[in-house]
Amino acid sequence: MTETAASTGTAAWASALLASFAQAGYERAEPAILQPAEPFLDLSGEDIRKSLYLTTDASGEELCLRPDLTIPVARDYLASKRAGQVAGFSYLGPVFRHRGGLRSEFQQAGIESFGRQDRAAADAEMLALALEATGALGVKEVEIRTGDVALFNALIDALDLYPVWRRRLIKDFNRKVSLEQDLERLTLATGAGRNEYEGVLAALAGSDRKAALALVTDLMSIAGTAQVGGRTVAEIADRFLEQSTLKGGALPRNALGLIKRFLAVSGDADEAVAQLRALARDARLDIATAIDQLEARVGFMAARGIDVSSLRFSTSFGRGLDYYTGFEFEVHARGSGSEPLVAGGRYDGLMTRLGSATPIPAVGFAIWVEALTRIGRKPADSRSARTS
Missing domain, CATH: 3.30.930.10 (Bira Bifunctional Protein; Domain 2)
Structure with a gap:
């Protein structure tokens, strides 16, 4: 042609x-x-x-x-x-x-x-x-x-993580290398060791981003600076939050295993729904609404003549x-x-x-x-x- x-x-x-x-x-x-x-x-x-x-x-x-x-x-x-x-x-x-x-x-x-x-x-x-x-x-x-990022968000909400890790994991969901690195760091988080920011970290442990921003802003205002090493107040606050979270142990004992089990769910749509309901039942997680939405979507797809058995669904899929x-x-x-x-x-x-x-x-x-x-x-x- x-x-x-x-x-x-x-x-x-x-x-x-x-x-x-x-x-x-x-x-x-x-x-x-x-x-x-x-x-x-x-x-x-x-x-x-x-x-x-x-x-x-x-x-x-x-x-x-x-x-x-x-x-x-x-x-x-x-x-x-x-x-x-x-x-x-x-x-x-x-x-x-x-x-x-x-x-x-x-x-x-x-x-x-x-x-x-x-x-x-x-x-x-x-x-x-x-x-x-x-x-x-x-x-x-x-x-x-x-895939369905709402399912991952529902899982993270149900696990009741510290706010800093909730934000970090949701943000990194679509960036597979970053998410894998975060999960590895969570695995290694032991809370061992001390550093020069011990008092600040203790004050921030378990807090939300608004509180961290307020504290870091006040400290930097006292010091008469707006940036350190090119990083903004928000970036510094996020770094302190991350360190304080890691120091205290970031996840409940079984949360990391549940995240990895969730991310391994794949197959056709019906298989995925069955695996997700089993996960929610075994771990007593409240993610039924997100699973119901997935199941309803599959039903509408079938009604439109789409062969849903040919769909490749993965909980780790993101764009x-x-x-x-x-x-x-x-x-x-x-x-x-x-x-x-x-x-x-x-x-x-x-x-x-x-x-x-x-x-x-x-x-x-x-x-x-x-x-x-x-x-x-x-x-x-x-x-x-x-x-x-």
């Missing part, structure tokens, strides 16, 4: 895809290409800075070419008269990131759904539409990888973005390696972090158009895309 023919085929597929999304109730969104950089840096961390195309406006505000479309679509929704109401949007357009040897400008398509309270049904709809998108280009042999709060998924072409064709999930916490005064449920997915069209063979009727 020539490059022109391939481009024409991709354009036809993209047009048909957007039409199918519109028919499903998702109107076209076209957010500005130039975006404030702060939301991306705040939500993804300073590590993303090296991937952004940055500039500064006349007032000194840092701007960037949009690196994805989820945050821009969400910001436009929150700025509209429909903020807080049920609304769904689809999109197709360029995004910009430094990606090593790959092109820095590439196409992204997707859907964002806001305001729906029927979370399990909305989650299932996202996966069904994602599968329609891959099937529309002839990619039907797929692997569906799923590496802090703002996910529940269901997460990736769709891969079978045997294609680690690059996803479609990926997404639930991000209920994002809207308040973007300025909403009240929480707004949100879920969506993004399509890597280049990857999908490279693997796809030919456009097909989207109705054939559902797995059976």
Whole structure:
């Protein structure tokens, strides 16, 4: 196939895809290409800075070419008269990131759904539409990888850990190396030894972050300094909290074993539910609500014609973005390696972090158009895309 023919085929597929999304109730969104950089840096961390195309406006505000479309679509929704109401949007357009040897400008398509309270049904709809998108280009042999960060959060809450370790473990959940390191440190935490900050550590042991910030701020104010070694007050407070927690022994005796047992749960959805209920029963953990949500989601997926026995569920699966709060998924072409064709999930916490005064449920997915069209063979009727 020539490059022109391939481009024409991709354009036809993209047009048909957007039409199918519109028919499903998702109107076209076209957010500005130039975006404030702060939301991306705040939500993804300073590590993303090296991937952004940055500039500064006349007032000194840092701007960037949009690196994805989820945050821009969400910001436009929150700025509209429909903020807080049920609304769904689809999109197709360029995004910009430094990606090593790959092109820095590439196409992204997707859907964002806001305001729906029927979370399990909305989650299932996202996966069904994602599968329609891959099937529309002839990619039907797929692997569906799923997880649920809400289950991990429920487990950590049920274990009643010190606040510093609760925050640390939840933050590191999507960063597997960091989480493994944290678990190793928890294993080695013995409380042995003394250091020059003994009194401060004793004062902070078991406290929350607000109390630690207040104490460290007061101490640094007395010392007449705002930073030490380039670290802010908040970073220093977090470090003291971590040390005080480790000194006192971070976990109840069996908590580490329960976390590791939880992270080993995997298989098809029904197997995972059974393993999780057994864990909750054996350890007397109150995580039934999160398990019920998983089970309800699987039921809605089955009702949409998805072969749920083909889903690969793992409690350790995560997509590496802090703002996910529940269901997460990736769709891969079978045997294609680690690059996803479609990926997404639930991000209920994002809207308040973007300025909403009240929480707004949100879920969506993004399509890597280049990857999908490279693997796809030919456009097909989207109705054939559902797995059976």
